[in-house]
Amino acid sequence: MAKKIYLIGLGLIGGSIALSIKHNDPSIHIIGFDINNDQAALAKKLGAIDEVSYEIFPSDISSVDIIFISTPVEQTINIIKDLKDVELKKNVIITDVGSTKVKIVESANKYLNGRIKFVGGHPMAGSHKSGILAAKPHLFENAFYILTPSKYVTLEDLEQLKNILEGTKANFIEMSPQEHDRVTGVISHFPHIVAASLVYQAKNHEEQFPLVKRLAAGGFRDITRIASSNPYMWRDILLHNKGPLLHLFDDWISEMERVKGFVENEEAENLYDYFEHAKHYRDGLPEKQKGAIPSFYDLYVDVPDYPGIISEVTGFLAQEKISLTNIRIIETREEIYGVLRLSFQTEHDRELAINCISKYSTYETFII
Ligand SMILES: NC(=O)C1=CN([C@@H]2O[C@H](COP(=O)(O)OP(=O)(O)OC[C@H]3O[C@@H](n4cnc5c(N)ncnc54)[C@H](O)[C@@H]3O)[C@@H](O)[C@H]2O)C=CC1
Numbered sequence: 001m002a003k004k005i006y007l008i009g010l011g012l013i014g015g016s017i018a019l020s021i022k023h024n025d026p027s028i029h030i031i032g033f034d035i036n037n038d039q040a041a042l043a044k045k046l047g048a049i050d051e052v053s054y055e056i057f058p059s060d061i062s063s064v065d066i067i068f069i070s071t072p073v074e075q076t077i078n079i080i081k082d083l084k085d086v087e088l089k090k091n092v093i094i095t096d097v098g099s100t101k102v103k104i105v106e107s108a109n110k111y112l113n114g115r116i117k118f119v120g121g122h123p124m125a126g127s128h129k130s131g132i133l134a135a136k137p138h139l140f141e142n143a144f145y146i147l148t149p150s151k152y153v154t155l156e157d158l159e160q161l162k163n164i165l166e167g168t169k170a171n172f173i174e175m176s177p178q179e180h181d182r183v184t185g186v187i188s189h190f191p192h193i194v195a196a197s198l199v200y201q202a203k204n205h206e207e208q209f210p211l212v213k214r215l216a217a218g219g220f221r222d223i224t225r226i227a228s229s230n231p232y233m234w235r236d237i238l239l240h241n242k243g244p245l246l247h248l249f250d251d252w253i254s255e256m257e258r259v260k261g262f263v264e265n266e267e268a269e270n271l272y273d274y275f276e277h278a279k280h281y282r283d284g285l286p287e288k289q290k291g292a293i294p295s296f297y298d299l300y301v302d303v304p305d306y307p308g309i310i311s312e313v314t315g316f317l318a319q320e321k322i323s324l325t326n327i328r329i330i331e332t333r334e335e336i337y338g339v340l341r342l343s344f345q346t347e348h349d350r351e352l353a354i355n356c357i358s359k360y361s362t363y364e365t366f367i368i
């Protein structure tokens, strides 16, 4: 019999997981719920799910094989607590996608007990965008997907989960929730704080130097891109990972004091070494892998829904030699218009595309 999945939270990550599963095996039946009904309706229209549930625990949840919780991390804990009173299928696997693991796995151990097999999960790819419209079936291709199985989970359970997630084409890796939170604190959570703090620094200097905003391009935009992420999601991640983050604050402050000393005392050699060692380590990081870093520069185009529209628009871009990394029709409108999503490697290419499309057509373009 075809597997049945229930997905709670149909945003960027939930939507991308659902799309990757459906693309890989359309026979898998996915029921989806989101507190935002519009997100759920869009998920159905985009083909990410087969069926919308309008209540968080529908009566047919007892026939579901795997439950995915893809909500912000504090919500995930609330849902786990509520699940303890729900009748579920024997041997059901519950998993999540949250950016933190210790608190989530602790709640699963506390509330779900041995009755249910819980596998903490974290696909290590995403973007600063939110919502189902930003979801992509290939978002996790070649990315690491961390799993933190609880002690009641057997090897067969884990294989079953990995099989369902085969379409993500991610690289699965297992670790303890503690190790997960320490590592992601260093490479993901703390960098988000630093990115936001650099934005504050620019803003604070803008009053005195109004040109700051206009000149903030290139490297500044690269290093602060993640400051455009969802503040609600990041608030909860930081609160969940308080312990490791407090240590990282101390380390960072002493590191800043050290470099400050080099500048203050004009220690040229130490400054050179500082940058040289950083460059050496950075250059040695694994190369970007296809799909692990998603294409961030999407452009939406309102287009009439007729055959040949894709080749018409790509034809405009070809005339101006603008390269695309991806193209997709999103049928989200009830009327005759459809939406074309064009993805570009750089912001500059996207700017060129906006000008190009307005030069050759009257189609409206927009950025989400
Ligand atoms: N954004 C990213 O790049 C990544 C995020 N994550 C994790 O994935 C999870 C989801 O993040 P995104 O998909 O980016 O956020 P999102 O904002 O795109 O989607 C979250 C969805 O959950 C829904 N939701 C919130 N509370 C709910 C509840 N109580 N019941 C049902 N639905 C609810 C929201 O309406 C929204 O549609 C978070 O835990 C985050 O830490 C993991 C990897 C990458």
Ligand SMILES: O=C(O)C(=O)Cc1ccc(O)cc1
Residues within 6 Å of the ligand: 098, 099, 123, 124, 125, 126, 127, 128, 188, 226
């Ligand atoms: O936009 C980016 O580069 C991210 O950092 C995306 C991201 C956000 C949260 C995660 O837990 C994992 C990846």
